[in-house]
Amino acid sequence: MILSIVTLCLLYIGADGQESPKVVPFTSLVKTVIGSKTSFTCQSLTGSSPLEIIWFKDGKKLFDSPTIKIRTNEDGSMLIITSISSMHSGNYTCSISNPYGQDSFTTELLVEGAPNWIEKPQDTKIQLHETLKLQCSSSGYPKPKVIWKKFKDSSWTNFSSDYLSGSNLKQFDDELIITNVSRDLNGRYGCSVSNGIEPDLWSEFNVVIEGINISQR
Template identity: 60%
Template sequence: MLEIKVITMYLWITFAWLSFIATLSFGQEVPKINPFLPSIKPVIGGKTSFYCQSLSGSSPLHVTWFKDDKEIHDSSFIRIKSNEDPSVLIIETIQSSHSGNYTCRMSNKLGYDSYTTELLVQGSPNWIEKPKDITAHSGDTLTVNCSASGYPKPKIEWKRLQGSSWINLPSNNLYSNQIQLSDKLIIKNTTRESNGKYGCLMSNGIEPNLWTEFDVTIKVIFSYNYLSQSFKLWTRSS
């Protein structure tokens, strides 16, 4: 009999609690964020901002900002105006490192909503790897690297100095042993004709472009024994 009373009391308390929660929640909504984009086209040295506002949701609403899934706090480059609805994230003096995915997370006691947008910072190319002068032996295969960061993604042009003019590689199969693969220049089966000055040009439509030159020197190895035998035959015949 006592157990029945305990169970009845437990059910009554549970029902009362659920009714209380339902009363509190009546007419209230989980937040819904209005999609957003950067307010200004981002360029290095410039300024941009994100404006996060709810389409619906019961107050109070709390806003948290993230970049690449890491929470953002005020810093020398970033300011957050208000952690309530609406909230504005401002990036001062944009750097290339500010590129990434920015998320606004808006929550109340009923739940949360989040929205993510990508920030791509436009800027001129910056060197990642510059080619250097290279020395190899005849018959070797050379691989030369040249790469740069920047947005839009930089395009690469390989060139070779011919006379007083720079020509693009490859050019009309003039140097059929040279293969251009994006950020790599491969020279197969090198010969004395591979000697020369080469260049790498990086551009993405935003000045300044990047340009660097490098020398390729091929050492030709002669067979000592062969030359020795040839010299002996020549002296005998004379």
């Protein structure tokens, strides 16, 4: 074990005796309770001063905020989440660099919680035969499931290709794409989001198809 550590350290020592950083792996907390507190500690196994330590979440640089605090000194850096919500789920990366090199480590934080809106579908007007794109995206863990609905005959029913005439429907995790839209699409729609943890999300919107059928000219 001691021999392995010595060998690893030697690999990060340059020809001039200066060392590049090597981040010590840190563990993630899985299924963290909403409202609680958690932290990550990032340190370098090797590395000559000065060391620059930067935190990222899902590839975006992190700064102090009402719920995230970053405390850095010569020994390392600690990222503290003071009040966990489902929005904090994601990949956290600690990057350490100095003039002789750079290293990083990434861990995933999964927070069980009800869905939260990222983007709601909006009332939409579109020309006949064009392509309609609708977005219904949210965060949350477990991963939320999206169900599209249409209001018909005084009730909400699951939306499917049965409602379409001459249009093509593609549904992804949180996006609905309909090409060559027809007048059959006119109406009121809903987007239901759930992941087994209440409350679920629901949003309603209107789709209006404008223009004249070429065959009717």
